[in-house]
Amino acid sequence: MDHARFLGHLDDEFSRFRAAAASGLSAPVPTCPGWTVADLARHVGEVYLEKARTVREGAEPEPWPPPGLAAEDPLALLDRSYPDLRGELAARAPGDPSVTWYGPDQTVGFWMRRMAHETLIHRIDAELGAGRPVGDVPPDLAADGIDELLKVCVAYAVAEWSEEFTGVLGGAPERTYALRTDGAAWAVRSGPDLFDVQDGPGGGPADVTLSGPPDALLRWVWNRGGDVRIEGDPKAVEVLRRCIAIATQ
Structure with missing residues (x-):
């Protein structure tokens, strides 16, 4: 899948995630034990800010998260963190260098792909927590998500x-x-x-x-x-x- 497609999926999945989160912030998330939907939304917002800074500054921010994020309204955090991430990704080419945790791929394109899948999976979590029907996953994104999980997440971690x-x-x-x-x-x-x-x-x-x-x-x-x-x-x-x-x- 080309990276423009990943960014399109990222936009779509964020919109669906944001809507699901807003509909049930106090509800527990069955696939994230101990979390409410508000906790999930805050986590996603923190991830967006962290990856935006990583791409922008060329290094993972330390320490993370910074003071104050835990007290911020989770929807407000989402509303400011997503444009930050999306702007950093849009301003760069997929082949531009970026620090990542995956040794074989140290490019911005890695984060375009990873953030699309991060948002997709947590969109499903938010829908499950909010008691909404789980929306379909586009077939190309789903197949790529299986591929990423097996190769990038599991095989690399075992090695x-x-x-x-x-x-x-x-x-x-x-x-x-x-x-x-x-x-x-x-x-x-x-x-x-x-x-x-x-x-x-x-x-x-x-x-x-x-x-x-x-x-x-x-x-x-x-x-x-x-x-x-x-x-x-x-x-x-x-x-x-x-x-x-x-x-x-």
């Missing part, structure tokens, strides 16, 4: 911080997974210090196969619901779930 996954993968047998949706598929291998992701369904049968529409599969991998078909070893499914949870906590 860089393998000790965090020892309790799940250490001493575990190698397992294979096939994730399939409309127009896209991924083959995953897990094992001690291993979480390898390749495009395509892979060769031969997998220990676990997960399949469904793009938005359903995206919600499933992010533990936001999602009605998907699961075939295979329940223990292997739990390993995948736990790896994702550690990588995204």
Whole structure:
């Protein structure tokens, strides 16, 4: 997906997030235990400000968050933080340099993609918390979100911080997974210090196969619901779930 498309999705998802948040600030968010929708909105606003400063200043701001943000009205924080982030992203080309936590990609384009997906997932959280119907996810954004989660979040985290996954993968047998949706598929291998992701369904049968529409599969991998078909070893499914949870906590 090109970066102009990511920015378009970011605008759309922010509008949906803002509307959902405004409709139920005091409600608990079932997918973010211990948070209300107001807490979620404040978190998103803080993330926007942090990433805007990172892009603008060429370094992650420290310490973070600054004093005073916790007391700010969450909707007011959103209303000033989103234009700040969006303006910084719009003022730069995707290939311009930027500090990121993902070693292979140190560009502004990384944040264009990451912020689109950050906003999408939290838009779903806000809708669930506010008791609104969860809106559809555009198929291209959903498929890319699955790809980003598997490769950028989980595979990179296992490679860089393998000790965090020892309790799940250490001493575990190698397992294979096939994730399939409309127009896209991924083959995953897990094992001690291993979480390898390749495009395509892979060769031969997998220990676990997960399949469904793009938005359903995206919600499933992010533990936001999602009605998907699961075939295979329940223990292997739990390993995948736990790896994702550690990588995204």
